[in-house]
Amino acid sequence: MPSAKDLLRKFTELKTLPHVAIKVTQMVNDDRSTMQDFEEIIKLDPVLVTRLLRLVNSPYFGLSQKVESISKAVVFAGMKQLRNLVAVEALRGMFKGDDVDFSAQKLWLHSATVAILAGMIAKRIFGKDGEDVFLAGIIHDIGLIVENQLVPEKLREACKAFREGKGTLIECERNAIGTDHAEVGYLLTKEWGMPQEVLSAIKSHHQGKQVKSVSSASSILLLAEFMAGKMQYWPIVGPIEGLPPELTAHVKERVADYKIIIRDLPDEMAKAKELYESDE
Amino acid sequence: MTEPTFDAIFDDLIDVNEELQSFLRILDGLLPEASLLLVSEAGVLLDGSRSLAFAQPLREKLVQEARAADGFVVGKTENNVRCHAVYLAKLSAVLIISCAAAPDDAWGPGSALATLLQNTIDLAMHRQEREMLVADHEQSVRQINILQQQHGKLIEDNYRQYRLNQDREKEYARKLESEIAKQTAELREANVRLEEISRLKSDFLANMSHELRTPMNAIIGFSELLSETPLAEDQLDYTRTIAQSAASLLSLINDILDLAKIEAGKLELEHLPFDLAEVIGNVAAMFKIPAREKGVVFTCKIDSNVPKRNMGDSNRLRQVLINLVGNAMKFTEQGGIDIEVAYEREAAGRIVSRFSVRDSGIGIPADRVGAIFEKFTQADGSTTRKYGGTGLGLAICLQLVELMGGRLAVESEVGKGSTFYFVIPLEEAPAEIISLQEHKVIGRDKAAHGGRILLVEDNAVNQRLASILITREGYEVEVASDGAEALEHLRHQPFDLVLMDVQMPNMDGMEATRRIRKIEADPAQKQSYVGLRALTQPLGIVGLTAHARKEDETACYEAGMNGFLTKPIVKAKLSMILSERMPQVSCKETEDPS
Numbered sequence: 001m002p003s004a005k006d007l008l009r010k011f012t013e014l015k016t017l018p019h020v021a022i023k024v025t026q027m028v029n030d031d032r033s034t035m036q037d038f039e040e041i042i043k044l045d046p047v048l049v050t051r052l053l054r055l056v057n058s059p060y061f062g063l064s065q066k067v068e069s070i071s072k073a074v075v076f077a078g079m080k081q082l083r084n085l086v087a088v089e090a091l092r093g094m095f096k097g098d099d100v101d102f103s104a105q106k107l108w109l110h111s112a113t114v115a116i117l118a119g120m121i122a123k124r125i126f127g128k129d130g131e132d133v134f135l136a137g138i139i140h141d142i143g144l145i146v147e148n149q150l151v152p153e154k155l156r157e158a159c160k161a162f163r164e165g166k167g168t169l170i171e172c173e174r175n176a177i178g179t180d181h182a183e184v185g186y187l188l189t190k191e192w193g194m195p196q197e198v199l200s201a202i203k204s205h206h207q208g209k210q211v212k213s214v215s216s217a218s219s220i221l222l223l224a225e226f227m228a229g230k231m232q233y234w235p236i237v238g239p240i241e242g243l244p245p246e247l248t249a250h251v252k253e254r255v256a257d258y259k260i261i262i263r264d265l266p267d268e269m270a271k272a273k274e275l276y277e278s279d280e
Numbered sequence: 281m282t283e284p285t286f287d288a289i290f291d292d293l294i295d296v297n298e299e300l301q302s303f304l305r306i307l308d309g310l311l312p313e314a315s316l317l318l319v320s321e322a323g324v325l326l327d328g329s330r331s332l333a334f335a336q337p338l339r340e341k342l343v344q345e346a347r348a349a350d351g352f353v354v355g356k357t358e359n360n361v362r363c364h365a366v367y368l369a370k371l372s373a374v375l376i377i378s379c380a381a382a383p384d385d386a387w388g389p390g391s392a393l394a395t396l397l398q399n400t401i402d403l404a405m406h407r408q409e410r411e412m413l414v415a416d417h418e419q420s421v422r423q424i425n426i427l428q429q430q431h432g433k434l435i436e437d438n439y440r441q442y443r444l445n446q447d448r449e450k451e452y453a454r455k456l457e458s459e460i461a462k463q464t465a466e467l468r469e470a471n472v473r474l475e476e477i478s479r480l481k482s483d484f485l486a487n488m489s490h491e492l493r494t495p496m497n498a499i500i501g502f503s504e505l506l507s508e509t510p511l512a513e514d515q516l517d518y519t520r521t522i523a524q525s526a527a528s529l530l531s532l533i534n535d536i537l538d539l540a541k542i543e544a545g546k547l548e549l550e551h552l553p554f555d556l557a558e559v560i561g562n563v564a565a566m567f568k569i570p571a572r573e574k575g576v577v578f579t580c581k582i583d584s585n586v587p588k589r590n591m592g593d594s595n596r597l598r599q600v601l602i603n604l605v606g607n608a609m610k611f612t613e614q615g616g617i618d619i620e621v622a623y624e625r626e627a628a629g630r631i632v633s634r635f636s637v638r639d640s641g642i643g644i645p646a647d648r649v650g651a652i653f654e655k656f657t658q659a660d661g662s663t664t665r666k667y668g669g670t671g672l673g674l675a676i677c678l679q680l681v682e683l684m685g686g687r688l689a690v691e692s693e694v695g696k697g698s699t700f701y702f703v704i705p706l707e708e709a710p711a712e713i714i715s716l717q718e719h720k721v722i723g724r725d726k727a728a729h730g731g732r733i734l735l736v737e738d739n740a741v742n743q744r745l746a747s748i749l750i751t752r753e754g755y756e757v758e759v760a761s762d763g764a765e766a767l768e769h770l771r772h773q774p775f776d777l778v779l780m781d782v783q784m785p786n787m788d789g790m791e792a793t794r795r796i797r798k799i800e801a802d803p804a805q806k807q808s809y810v811g812l813r814a815l816t817q818p819l820g821i822v823g824l825t826a827h828a829r830k831e832d833e834t835a836c837y838e839a840g841m842n843g844f845l846t847k848p849i850v851k852a853k854l855s856m857i858l859s860e861r862m863p864q865v866s867c868k869e870t871e872d873p874s
């Protein structure tokens with residue numbers, strides 16, 4: 001049985017995050033990087049430039065003047081938003097393909113929903129900057145993409161077992177593949193130099209028993225994952241894992257808040273679609 | 281996809297009656313006197329803080345009545361306590377309320393109590409809605425706070441980046457500065473090295489010229505002397521050949537030195553009056569015999585509008601013309617060679633004149649015209665073999681003409697001949713200078729010879745040659761082979777003039793001259809020198825040097841010499857300088873009796 005690392009080694013040979021995305025992710029973590037450095041990287045990719053300009057010129061930013069230079073756009077968007085833009089752009093292409101047992105397309109929709117919900121919870125309930133959890137959301141199930149590329153039959157075997165109620169998805173994956181998508185995703189994003197909070201959120205997004213703090217990125221990701229699953233934004237047919245008691249108690253306390261989030265989600269998704277969706 | 285609801289998502293987590301309970305809590309708070317019971321659609325009973333005891337059939341009957349009715353219906357509890365029930369459509373639940381303080385008849389539709397209760401219920405329900413509004417508001421506040429934080433961070437980021445950029449710029453400027461400083465230092469060093477090399481080259485050339493001229497001095501001098509002795513015809517022929525070869529070798533050496541000087545920017549033209557016709561005449565005289573021998577017609581023509589006497593460097597002008605005519609002669613087998621000086625125009629008080637040398641020689645192919653002015657190049661390789669020459673002449677002429685303010689050019693046609701020409705401005709010489717010069721020449725001719733000369737020279741051959749030349753001029757000569765020996769001679773004998781070689785072993789000419797001048801300045805010392813003590817004026821010292829450079833001449837004057845003669849010693853020059861420098865014995869004697 002291959003280990004997560006064996007799988008990854010093969011994956012990085014096969015397909016890696018574009019240079020631009022890795023570079024931008026690392027630059028966000030580096031205090032000494034300047035907007036000019038970002039500009040240097042971004043301008044190499046015309047698709048990104050277009051998207052960035054569209055982002056800052058969208059009503060979301062509400063700027064009175066049209067921004068036409070890359071450097072200005074970088075300044076207005078901010079580093080993290082820029083990084084997320086690049087990540088969405090880079091990942092989108094990897095989530096392709098659709099069949100009964102496993103649909104990468106549905107997984108993309110799931111990831112986007114989780115990302116948007118996580119961002120909303122972070123901002124609206126905890127008053128935190130939502131960009132990191134957004135990134136965690138968009139990327140949390142990348143492990144499934146790796147498995148789908150390298151061991152598609154085994155992944156389908158795991159999905160089937162999960163559908164038939166033979167355990168959690170993680171357990172079924174471990175039985176069929178030898179590792180699970182949370183572990184694979186964690187190792188891969190670690191290699192890409194994602195922030196620590198994002199890494200641990202990805203690693204624990206199926207481990208409801210280990211809730212430390214309700215406002216942590218991991219908790220927010222668990223909540224978003226649960227809500228998205230309940231909303232049928234779920235790529236793999238099978239039972240949805242329950243929320244850990246700490247988070248249930250939290251939702252009960254903030255019923256009004258969650259009602260509002262659920263009420264506003266369609267609007268936020270439409271907005272995100274406008275900002276991030278490809279032109280295809 | 282249908283829009284998901286909160287209940288659908290959190291169905292298994294959240295108590296379905298949560299909303300009812302919260303409503304009951306609020307109402308309970310608003311009506312502290314009343315007992316409350318809420319019956320949900322599913323028949324679940326929710327008690328307020330003060331419970332109402334009901335038997336199930338009684339309660340179910342009351343609930344059904346309330347659902348059907350519009351407004352309050354009256355009922356009784358188990359304990360026979362009167363109570364009222366009302367259907368709350370918004371909550372899909374029936375509220376049963378009992379209040380001991382309120383009289384029965386007060387509950388009728390439209391009654392004050394009923395209205396008050398209805399309002400209270402509405403208030404409780406609004407409170408619940410208000411909770412949502414408050415949450416909504418709080419979320420907005422949080423989001424605004426985040427935006428403010430982000431805005432602050434953006435500003436902070438930009439400021440930080442501004443500082444970073446500034447630091448980078450400073451760093452870059454510093455690096456650039458130090459790089460420039462480094463390169464400047466390197467360049468300066470390289471420049472110093474180059475200057476040193478150039479100085480060494482100059483010194484080398486000066487030394488070479490000394491080394492070459494010293495033996496040439498001897499060869500030319502002795503062949504000249506030899507040709508004046510009685511010789512057989514063939515001996516005379518050999519002697520002349522030696523003299524000619526030596527002369528051409530000397531001219532070659534001079535060419536190379538000239539070129540080196542020009543390239544080093546060290547060649548300076550003299551600015552002295554000269555007779556143009558004389559210069560042309562000299563050149564013509566030089567080529568008269570070779571022309572006749574070759575059967576080539578040689579003519580000279582000077583435009584009468586060109587001034588006769590001009591200021592300038594006649595030697596260099598002559599050199600250019602000799603070169604051009606020499607070339608013409610070399611390449612012309614028949615026909616003629618003409619020198620012509622023509623008036624072109626007057627500009628800024630100068631007469632711009634055109635000097636041309638025309639020949640009917642072999643001509644120069646058009647594609648070689650540019651090359652002939654380059655160093656060491658003739659029209660083609662075979663020319664060198666057939667006609668000889670170094671190829672330096674034209675390059676020198678070109679530069680000399682440029683120094684004179686003109687440009688040397690050629691018009692040529694293969695087989696028909698070439699015309700080399702240059703146009704230079706001539707400055708007419710002022711009249712007084714001319715008369716002074718002429719006067720001097722006349723004066724010199726009248727002078728009678730006689731007197732003692734001390735020749736200081738280390739080279740034995742040169743000693744002999746110079747001695748012979750001096751004796752022939754009619755002077756007595758005494759020889760010293762270095763500066764120290766010269767001083768010894770001056771201690772014991774009087775002299776009218778010293779001819780002082782500059783480069784000598786032991787004590788050189790410069791040092792000897794400085795010592796003599798020092799002795800002259802010190803009356804006590806001067807008394808012990810026979811050769812000096814009688815003199816009222818400084819002793820005449822003429823430097824002899826193979827260094828023909830201007831700075832060598834300057835150095836001689838700086839050391840205290842008052843004359844300068846380049847080696848090889850040419851008879852004419854020697855006789856001129858001797859007649860200038862030697863006291864005019866005969867004149868003085870004739871004036872003496874008075």
Ligand SMILES: [Fe+2]
Nearest residue numbers: 140141205206
């Ligand atoms: Fe997952």
Ligand SMILES: [Fe+2]
Nearest residue numbers: 110140141225
């Ligand atoms: Fe997921």
